[in-house]
Amino acid sequence: MFIADIAPSTISVITTYRCTAACEDCCFECSPSIDKTLTYDEIREFIISASKEYPSIKLIVFTGGECFILKEKLFALISMCTEMGFITRCVTNAYWAKNLLRARDYCQKLVDAGLGELNISTGVSHQKYVTHQTIVNAAKALLEFGIPTLITVETDSESSSCFKRLRAESIIQEEFEKESPGIKIQINSWVRFDKKNEVRQAEQTVSSLNYGCDNLFDTVVVTPDKEIAACCGITMSHIDEMNLGHMSQVENYGKQIDDFLKIWIKTEGAFQILKHLGASQNKLKTINHPCQACAILHKDKEIKEVLINNYSEHVVRVLNKVKLQELKG
Ligand code: SF4
Numbered sequence: 001m002f003i004a005d006i007a008p009s010t011i012s013v014i015t016t017y018r019c020t021a022a023c024e025d026c027c028f029e030c031s032p033s034i035d036k037t038l039t040y041d042e043i044r045e046f047i048i049s050a051s052k053e054y055p056s057i058k059l060i061v062f063t064g065g066e067c068f069i070l071k072e073k074l075f076a077l078i079s080m081c082t083e084m085g086f087i088t089r090c091v092t093n094a095y096w097a098k099n100l101l102r103a104r105d106y107c108q109k110l111v112d113a114g115l116g117e118l119n120i121s122t123g124v125s126h127q128k129y130v131t132h133q134t135i136v137n138a139a140k141a142l143l144e145f146g147i148p149t150l151i152t153v154e155t156d157s158e159s160s161s162c163f164k165r166l167r168a169e170s171i172i173q174e175e176f177e178k179e180s181p182g183i184k185i186q187i188n189s190w191v192r193f194d195k196k197n198e199v200r201q202a203e204q205t206v207s208s209l210n211y212g213c214d215n216l217f218d219t220v221v222v223t224p225d226k227e228i229a230a231c232c233g234i235t236m237s238h239i240d241e242m243n244l245g246h247m248s249q250v251e252n253y254g255k256q257i258d259d260f261l262k263i264w265i266k267t268e269g270a271f272q273i274l275k276h277l278g279a280s281q282n283k284l285k286t287i288n289h290p291c292q293a294c295a296i297l298h299k300d301k302e303i304k305e306v307l308i309n310n311y312s313e314h315v316v317r318v319l320n321k322v323k324l325q326e327l328k329g
Pocket residue numbers: 019020021022023026027028029030031064065066093121126
């Protein structure tokens with residue numbers, strides 16, 4: 001039987017489900033009223049044990065919720081990772097940059113701790129809590145301190161233009177004129193979890209639906225529920241198969257070696273699998289993110305039955321594809 005190569009490059013620490021914002025459609029339903037948070041010691045011990053178990057680890061990501069809520073503990077954890085030789089990344093809504101002086105103070109601490117990269121999430125839902133000007137302040141301070149930054153903007157609604165407005169800021173325009181800009185900006189497809197909210201993406205236009213999932217077997221995730229997850233996809237908390245047990249059992253991540261469905265998702269992507277299984281157009285047309293397809297694949301009773309009865313027809317083709325991908329490197 002085929003065995004997958006499990007050599008993850010990344011540990012992703014979902015430090016807390018608490019957040020300074022409460023964006024509609026947040027995938028973990030984070031908000032200021034949620035308390036679930038990993039402690040400093042729990043995070044520290046997990047990073048040490050997971051990186052020992054998987055020597056292939058190179059990058060440690062701190063995310064949430066809002067990881068900056070950990071304040072000094074976050075800076076201490078980044079310093080520890082830097083001393084251990086890892087690259088680090090924080091994912092934040094940038095609430096800490098409301099005032100430029102404070103933003104500079106945070107950036108100084110990030111530089112002192114050796115942070116490798118900062119990712120900022122923003123867009124029309126986020127900006128109800130963290131304003132456009134706060135994001136501009138963060139960009140300014142991060143550029144001054146030379147911290148490589150990626151700003152991810154939600155797909156705009158028909159009435160919003162957060163991406164255009166950010167792109168038009170003089171500080172961003174000047175940076176983009178340089179040969180190697182210190183800031184990148186990208187648009188992310190925004191998934192509507194609450195059906196009352198507006199759909200913000202033309203149906204079936206998302207190219208990521210055509211590819212396999214890079215996250216599987218590459219990112220060891222630990223959650224504020226003190227559990228290990230197989231990926232940090234936006235629907236992972238709704239998919240039981242992504243839960244790999246208590247955070248003390250880091251070896252469970254490596255036990256996925258013969259999980260054919262995960263190998264298949266990694267190779268062709270959940271959306272393409274749904275197509276192979278003959279999912280109806282009605283089901284397919286509602287999907288604009290690979291993780292939505294993944295949730296349907298694991299949770300839709302009809303699809304699950306077709307999967308169980310027919311997966312064996314796909315084993316040889318998928319495993320051949322894996323071997324070909326390995327040969328191409
Ligand atoms: S900022 Fe991010 S984590 Fe916080 S509520 Fe919004 S989407 Fe969720």
